[in-house]
Amino acid sequence: GDSVTQMEGPVTLSEEAFLTINCTYTATGYPSLFWYVQYPGEGLQLLLKATKADDKGSNKGFEATYRKETTSFHLEKGSVQVSDSAVYFCALSVSGGYNKLIFGAGTRLAVHP
Amino acid sequence: DGGITQSPKYLFRKEGQNVTLSCEQNLNHDAMYWYRQDPGQGLRLIYYSQIVNDFQKGDIAEGYSVSREKKESFPLTVTSAQKNPTAFYLCASSMVDGYGYTFGSGTRLTVV
Numbered sequence: 450g451d452s453v454t455q456m457e458g459p460v461t462l463s464e465e466a467f468l469t470i471n472c473t474y475t476a477t478g479y480p481s482l483f484w485y486v487q488y489p490g491e492g493l494q495l496l497l498k499a500t501k502a503d504d505k506g507s508n509k510g511f512e513a514t515y516r517k518e519t520t521s522f523h524l525e526k527g528s529v530q531v532s533d534s535a536v537y538f539c540a541l542s543v544s545g546g547y548n549k550l551i552f553g554a555g556t557r558l559a560v561h562p
Numbered sequence: 563d564g565g566i567t568q569s570p571k572y573l574f575r576k577e578g579q580n581v582t583l584s585c586e587q588n589l590n591h592d593a594m595y596w597y598r599q600d601p602g603q604g605l606r607l608i609y610y611s612q613i614v615n616d617f618q619k620g621d622i623a624e625g626y627s628v629s630r631e632k633k634e635s636f637p638l639t640v641t642s643a644q645k646n647p648t649a650f651y652l653c654a655s656s657m658v659d660g661y662g663y664t665f666g667s668g669t670r671l672t673v674v
Contacts, residue, residue: 453604483663485665490667490668490670491667491668492568492652492665492666492667492668493605493652493654493665494665495663538604538605542663549595549607549610549620550595550605550654550663552604552605553604554602554603554604555602555603555604
């Protein structure tokens with residue numbers, strides 16, 4: 450079945466460090482891919498998305514490129530801030546009748562000053 | 563402003579009780595969803611609904627029930643049959659084609 454695998458956390462970085470959170474997927478169709486962010490005690494917010502191969506999603510300095518050949522959608526940011534500390538979820542949605550999201554386990558990011 | 567509202571934010575349940583979590587949206591979305599989140603785990607789908615008066619089981623529906631009598635509302639009942647109900651519950655909605663997926667702020671349920 451369809452699934453998403455994320456790197457385990459926590460990821461601990463110093464402010465202004467480079468961030469990469471790995472995400473790979475398995476899907477039978479042609480998925481759309483998403484990154485969501487969850488701050489403590491809150492729901493999930495869409496961070497960025499890509500709907501087809503080679504698309505790059507970007508938002509708030511975060512980027513991810515849809516790589517069909519490696520079935521990956523890694524999240525990157527060039528210079529993290531303390532305010533980026535949160536849990537990040539990779540997700541996919543396979544179109545065709547019903548578009549429920551399938552989530553990875555989440556990766557906790559902690560950024561220290 | 564359009565959005566999705568979950569209530570209450572915190573809920574405590576005694577063993578053997580049923581409790582109902584509220585989810586309301588004013589985004590005119592056709593589809594609504596309930597997810598369960600446990601510490602260190604991703605979100606698991608409990609139930610979903612694409613139209614009024616219709617809903618489908620997700621991956622972990624046992625011990626839960628839902629109704630969809632109105633487009634705006636999708637309440638979740640955690641029944642006494644749910645053996646381990648302590649978790650964070652998230653409601654979401656979207657257009658039927660999946661666009662505009664929006665989450666509520668969640669309800670934390672604790673069994674005491």
